[in-house]
Amino acid sequence: MADLAVAPASHPPPAPAPATDLFGEPIEAHPPWFKPDSFLRADFDPDAYVAELRSYVPLESLAAELRAHLAALRAELVGLINRDYADFVGLSARLKGVDAAAARMRAPLADLRDKVAGFRAGASAALAALRAGLEQRAAATAARELLELLLDTSHVVSKVEKLIKELPSAPSDSSNAEVPSIDAQNVEAGTGVRETQSILLERIASEMNRLKFYISHAQNLPFIENMEKRAQGATKLLDGSLERCFVDGLEHRDAKVIYNCLRAYAAIDNTSSAEELFRTTVVSPLIQKIVPQNYAKAVAGASSDGLEDDYEQIKQCVEKDCKFILEISSSENSGLHVFDFLGNSILKEVLSAIQKGKPGAFSPGKPREFLKNYKASLGFLDFLEGYCQSKSAVTKFRSEPAYTDFMRQWNVGVYFSLRFQEIAGGLDSTLTNTISPVGMNEAQGKPLLLKQSIKLLESLQACWSDEVLVFSHCDKFLRLSLQLISRYTAWLSSGLSARKASDGSPNSPADAEWALSIPIDDFIYIMHDVHAVIGELSESGSFIGHVNQLLASCPIEVLNLVKQSILQAVEPLEEVLPVIMNVMIGIIVKKSNEDLKHLKGITATYRMTNKLPVRHSPYVSGILHPLKVFLEGERVSYLSEDDKTKLCRGSTDKITAIYYDLVSEVVTVARKTESSLQRLRQGAQRRVGASTDASDNIISDTDKICMQLFLDIQEYARNLRTIGIDAREIDSYRALWQCVAPKDKQENIQF
Known part of the structure; x- marks a missing residue:
């Protein structure tokens, strides 16, 4: 400062x-x-x-x-x-005397500090003594508890051995004997010996459960290790006595004895022994009578690999001879829900019997028999699940190893592969053959005319028939259906493309050869069948309705997806229809071109002559002859009126366009030739000094050719009218009229 x-x-x-x-x-x-x-x-x-x-x-x-x-x-x-x-x-x-005051205040504070330190030391000593005492008390308590555990263990072992010694003295038959005095006070008057034994065994099992609990909590002690041999001996005697009593109760259908024995098995956590005893004692003899175990004998006899009749008999046996124990084990508040006689006794024995007696039942090599056995097996599992009291019981039954092993025997994947080869291979072999329409008598009343189309629908129906479909693999059968439709569409598209190209070269696909040489009438069948297939597979057809009916248990979203997938598969097939129409039109136009080629002969007919045309040329009547023959054929009835109209309109448009091109070429060449000749003629006349006026009134060759062509196109228009086509509506015909008609008739088309 x-x-x-x-x-x-x-x-x-x-x-x-x-x-x-x-x-x-x-x-x-x-x-x-x-x-x-x-x-x-x-x-x-x-x-x-x-x-x-x-x-x-x-x-x-x-x-x-x-x-x-x-x-x-x-x-x-x-x-x-x-x-x-x-x-x-x-x-x-002003701070004088502060040190003395501070010294006076420091003395009581130091005294207080000493007292607090002494009190703290005393408290720490008392706390340490208290903790030591508590530790000694805890050690004594632990030692006492261990001693009590050892004493209880010794007492329980002695008690179990004493109770087990009482068992052999009780008769094992059903005769009424005096109840041992040790249990007389715990058994109701008039209780049979068998029931008494079961009650005694349940009590022993309860004591054995206590003994196991004691031993598990006192391991690695010499006393307990010495006791383990006695406990193991008692366990062995208990298992044997409990097995005899349980089997005796099963043979006499004694519900009380069975109930007590099951409670004893549950107490010692040995449910598998009870399930195995029931399987070997009750279930196995019944199943062996139904399913023969000697496979050679079964093959030699009348027995087959079918399981439907066997399952019916097994159901009757279960209902008659096994229902009692299923009801006992599923009774409320019994504590016996830990037993699974359905899976570990009945289903396990059925599986073993089928594997030994009818191993061919699981073989997918015979698809028809395999599917029958598989569906019968699913029905048998549904029958067994009917004895489950709740959904949790059904879930537990399905999670059992016996259930898993049983379902693993049915190789549905291999079955589908065989069905795929059968269905898809059958369609493919049919498509590789030439077009083969059914007979006219056979086609009456049928929606399809070609064997290939019939095979397609048969294959699609087979995918969803009861004799083929496996519901768990319906997604694979849906994919197979879509593949069949795609294969049929690809077969049509490949053949039509090859026919449209008209090359027939070796580079063409193998499945396109059918379309290279077939007549036009067969394309009528193709057009008809494609329409019929599209109608069958459309939303209003029966196929989608049948599929949705089979999948009715699926959510509505799944049904919509299935319907959309089928409709999308049909869309490429709808695109084939215009291609078929163009191919038929192309065939007709190609035949008509053969007659149109005669048109070029008109030039030679009227060149350097005085001949004038008076009627149409003979080739005109043959231009539309292929179309008329087609329309007058018997098979054209399979075409709809709309398709007939499209065919006529498309054919006449293309024929007329070709007609115009040829006429235009002929007229153009004639005019060029006439112009060249006229220039040569005039040059010669000028050299000789001759007059050129004499040739002005002579009709030229081009005019005569145009007159003849005019008569021809008038006759062609009349022929078009006979098949219902107005020539004036065709653009190329109007251009044709303008090309050859006289000047005074250019604007008015009359024929």
Whole structure:
């Protein structure tokens, strides 16, 4: 403080007046972002303060402001010291006697500290003694509990051995004998010996359960290790006695004895022994009577690999001879739900019997028999699940190893592969053959005419027939159906493309050869069948309805997806229809071209002659002859009226267009030839000085050719009218009329 002291002043200096701006307002000494009051807060954190300001204030500006603030604080401190300087100097003088007062206060405080230390030492010693006592008590308690456990173990072992010794003295038959005195007070009067034995066995099983609990909690002790041999011997005697009593109860259908024995098995956690005893004692003899175990004998006899009749007999046996124990094990509040006689006894024995007696029943090599056996097996499993009391029981039954092993025997994947080869291979072999329509008598009343189309629908129906379909693999059968439709469409498209190209080269696909040489009448069958197949597979057809009916248990979203997939598979088939129409039109047009080629002979007929045309040419009647023959054929009845109209319109349009091209070429060539000859003729006449006026009234060869062609196209128009086509509606015919008609008839087409 000495360095801050300044010379004393009689009067404190006046406080400086705050600076003001031009308008008299005080000027802030610090910028707005610098808040000196922040340093006075109790939770002030310099690091957080600097980190907050550095995001928008340069560190140099912040350091300068802090230095200015420090200087202001120093100045303020000096001012305060100068203002109260007299008090500041006299402070040390007023502190006399403080040391003595502090010494007087220090004595009682030291005494208090010593007392507190002594009390703390005493408390620590008492706490340590208390903890030692508690540890000794815990050790004694643990030792006592261990001793009690050992005594209880010894007592239970002795008790079990004593109870087991009482068992052989009781008769094993059904005669009424006196109940051993040890259990007389616990058995109701008049209870049979068999029931008494079962009650006694249940009690022994309960004690054995206690014994196992004691041994598990006192392992690695010499006493317990010595007891284990006695416990194992008692367990062996208990298992044998319980087995005899349980088998005796099964033979006599004694529900109380069976109930008590099952409770005993459940108590010792040995449910598998009870299930195995029931399988070998009751189920196995019944199943062996139904399913012969000697396979050679079964093959030699009348027995086959069919399982439907066997399952019916097994169901009757289960209903008659096994239902009693199923009802006992599923009774409410019995604690016997841990037993699974359905899977581990009945189903396990059935599987073993089929594997030994009828192993061929699981073979998918015979698809028809395999599917019958598989569906019969699923029905048998449904029958067994009917004895389950709840969904959880059904889930437990399906999770049993016996159920899993049984389902693993049915290789449905191999079955589908065989069916795939059968169905897809059958269609493929049919498609590779030539077009083979059914007979006219056979076709009456049938929607399809070609064997290939019939085979397609038969294959699709086979995929979803009861004799083929496996519901668990319906997705694969749906994919097979879509593949069949695609294969049929590809077969049509390949053949039509090859026929349209008309090359017949070796590069053509093998399945396209059928379309290279067939007559046009067969394409009528193809057009008819494609329409019929599309109608059958459309949304209004019966195929989608049949599939949705089979999949009715599926969600509506799945049904919609199935329907959409089938409709999408049909879309490429719909695109084939215009191609078929174009192929038929192309065949007709090609035949008509053979007659149109005779048109070029008109030029030679009327060149350098005085002959004038008087009637149409003979070739005109043959232009539309192929189309007329087609329309008058018997098979054209299989075409719809719309297809007939499209065929006539498309054929006549193309024929007329070709007709126009040929006529235009003939007229053009004739005019060029006539112009060349006329120039030569005029040049010769000028050389000889002859007059050229004599040739002005002579009809030229081009005019005679045009006159003949005009007569021809009029006859052609009349022929078009006979098949229902108005020539004036054809653009190429109007161009043809303009090409050859006289000037006075250019605007009015009459024929």
